[in-house]
Amino acid sequence: xxxxxxxxxIAEISGQRAKDEFLRAxxxxxxxxxxxxxxxxxxxxxxxxxxxxxxGLRSKFxxxxxxxxxxxxxxxxxxxxxxxxxxxxxxxLGNDQGMEPLVIVTDSAGTRKSEILINQxxxxxxxxxxxKETGNLVKVFDDGTEEIVVxxxxxxxxVRSSYLARFRALKQLxxxxxxxxxxxxxxxxxxxxxxxxxxxxxxxxxAGSNNAGTSFGRTTSYFNAKKFFAPGPVEKCNLWEYExxxxxxxxxxxxxxxxxKPVTFTCEEDKLANYFGKxxxxxxxxxxxxxxxxxxxxxxxxxxxxxxxxGSVSCDTRWYLRMDNDHEEYVAVFLGDLGRDLPDTERQYWxxxxxxxxxxxxxxxxxxxxxxxxxDAQQPDHQFKSAYADLQxxxxxxxxxxxxxxxxxxxxxxxxxxxxxLNETQSEFEDQLMNLAKLLVDFLNEKAIVKAIGxxxxxxxxxxxxxxxxxxxxxxxxxxxxxxxxQIQELRSRVSAHSKGSDYNRYIAGKLGGMQKKEFxxxxxxxxxxxxxxxxDFSPVYAAYRESQS
Numbered sequence: 001x002x003x004x005x006x007x008x009x010i011a012e013i014s015g016q017r018a019k020d021e022f023l024r025a026x027x028x029x030x031x032x033x034x035x036x037x038x039x040x041x042x043x044x045x046x047x048x049x050x051x052x053x054x055x056g057l058r059s060k061f062x063x064x065x066x067x068x069x070x071x072x073x074x075x076x077x078x079x080x081x082x083x084x085x086x087x088x089x090x091x092x093l094g095n096d097q098g099m100e101p102l103v104i105v106t107d108s109a110g111t112r113k114s115e116i117l118i119n120q121x122x123x124x125x126x127x128x129x130x131x132k133e134t135g136n137l138v139k140v141f142d143d144g145t146e147e148i149v150v151x152x153x154x155x156x157x158x159v160r161s162s163y164l165a166r167f168r169a170l171k172q173l174x175x176x177x178x179x180x181x182x183x184x185x186x187x188x189x190x191x192x193x194x195x196x197x198x199x200x201x202x203x204x205x206x207a208g209s210n211n212a213g214t215s216f217g218r219t220t221s222y223f224n225a226k227k228f229f230a231p232g233p234v235e236k237c238n239l240w241e242y243e244x245x246x247x248x249x250x251x252x253x254x255x256x257x258x259x260x261k262p263v264t265f266t267c268e269e270d271k272l273a274n275y276f277g278k279x280x281x282x283x284x285x286x287x288x289x290x291x292x293x294x295x296x297x298x299x300x301x302x303x304x305x306x307x308x309x310x311g312s313v314s315c316d317t318r319w320y321l322r323m324d325n326d327h328e329e330y331v332a333v334f335l336g337d338l339g340r341d342l343p344d345t346e347r348q349y350w351x352x353x354x355x356x357x358x359x360x361x362x363x364x365x366x367x368x369x370x371x372x373x374x375x376d377a378q379q380p381d382h383q384f385k386s387a388y389a390d391l392q393x394x395x396x397x398x399x400x401x402x403x404x405x406x407x408x409x410x411x412x413x414x415x416x417x418x419x420x421x422l423n424e425t426q427s428e429f430e431d432q433l434m435n436l437a438k439l440l441v442d443f444l445n446e447k448a449i450v451k452a453i454g455x456x457x458x459x460x461x462x463x464x465x466x467x468x469x470x471x472x473x474x475x476x477x478x479x480x481x482x483x484x485x486x487q488i489q490e491l492r493s494r495v496s497a498h499s500k501g502s503d504y505n506r507y508i509a510g511k512l513g514g515m516q517k518k519e520f521x522x523x524x525x526x527x528x529x530x531x532x533x534x535x536x537d538f539s540p541v542y543a544a545y546r547e548s549q550s
Contacts, residue, residue: 015210074101142343267339285336324365
């Protein structure tokens with residue numbers, strides 16, 4: 001009878017293909033924990049389920065290929081025993097054997113759609129966030145990147161295998177996978193000797209069976225199987241104190257020998273010297289490490305996630321690094337801070353910009369770090385941002401409105417993105433001109449200005465309104481400031497906002513006047529800062545003007 005079937009048909013009816021697929025399950029980057037597909041007349045209907053269980057249950061579970069937990073398992077229940085007296089016990093997970101669900105499928109109750117829920121402890125352990133649009137659960141890393149950990153598509157739930165392995169290690173529980181596959185073969189005669197397709201197996205980590213026969217007038221095979229994945233050592237969970245053990249620390253350049261060969265040392269805090277006699281032969285925790293300025297480009301370009309300030313860079317609330325970014329040529333960070341305050345991925349990123357020491361740290365940072373003195377930053381972008389904030393606060397406090405309106409949510413990061421160009425590329429030049437123009441021209445609070453001095457001529461634009469405001473109120477630097485703002489507006493239009501014509505090179509050369517792009521932007525920032533300070537100084541004068549008009 002066997003000879004009437006091809007090898008492919010035998011593999012299908014005997015369940016060998018289903019067995020091969022099942023034994024591969026969980027060995028790739030993703031593991032399917034729940035799946036329910038195909039019903040009634042479908043050629044194949046299959047179900048997959050999973051459960052966590054204590055290793056002590058292995059021999060019991062492997063005694064047969066049947067499922068030990070059904071879909072819906074893991075919901076609260078009670079157990080009543082009758083020994084000498086009746087006793088009822090509440091079971092939060094519906095069993096007293098230590099089994100736990102990873103996926104819970106609720107009952108539809110006939111009127112509601114059933115829900116697929118993920119083990120809440122699993123979510124909390126790995127700090128997973130739900131993507132409301134897809135229902136997937138994602139992990140947000142310390143560098144701000146995201147990874148899908150749990151993917152829910154229709155009736156299929158699959159999870160990153162590495163997270164399952166870490167969770168098993170943490171809880172010291174086995175992960176059991178169950179499958180049931182029902183396949184219909186209408187073309188196969190019902191007079192077939194089905195005994196030849198009956199199989200059953202059990203080994204050290206799996207068990208299953210296959211049977212074939214006739215069901216509802218069709219030849220049908222029934223494949224049922226289960227297997228477990230054992231937990232690794234608890235240290236493999238890579239969480240909390242175990243995570244610290246698995247951290248990697250890069251060596252950074254801290255100097256050069258007499259022949260110019262870089263001298264490096266680890267940034268791991270426990271291996272560095274300090275002021276209390278620890279590791280006296282090692283470099284000190286406060287050894288400065290130097291980097292190219294463009295190490296900050298990544299953070300400026302993603303200002304919705306990262307914040308660069310005068311003296312620090314941070315990723316939302318996930319990490320915070322103190323740094324010296326007030327030097328014109330380089331960025332410096334203390335060796336110990338690199339190891340203590342940056343996540344592994346960020347240290348690897350910074351190492352790519354590491355350079356040998358080229359001079360001292362900035363005077364600003366040295367006074368702050370070593371002398372405990374707060375001094376103002378010297379770099380023009382830091383000074384501009386400080387003056388911009390001071391102006392806004394002062395006018396709001398004195399007059400109840402600000403010269404610059406609050407930006408739209410999509411534009412709130414522009415002030416953070418503004419910086420002295422980190423290199424001489426055209427993109428850095430254009431981006432900073434655009435940022436400066438938005439802050440000083442586009443964000444003018446035109447409504448408040450008009451309210452203060454009345455409506456002007458038809459078609460009056462923002463800078464003209466500002467010019468009229470300062471002229472009417474007696475400000476002395478109207479022409480000087482108006483010229484600067486119109487220059488910035490023109491530069492934005494010619495350099496950043498529109499395509500460049502044939503005369504662009506001549507135009508920009510004339511504007512730069514022999515300066516490098518970085519120098520030119522620095523000069524614009526300095527001039528803009530002086531203008532903002534003049535406006536702040538004018539605030540009490542404007543207050544007196546308002547009094548005289550009332």
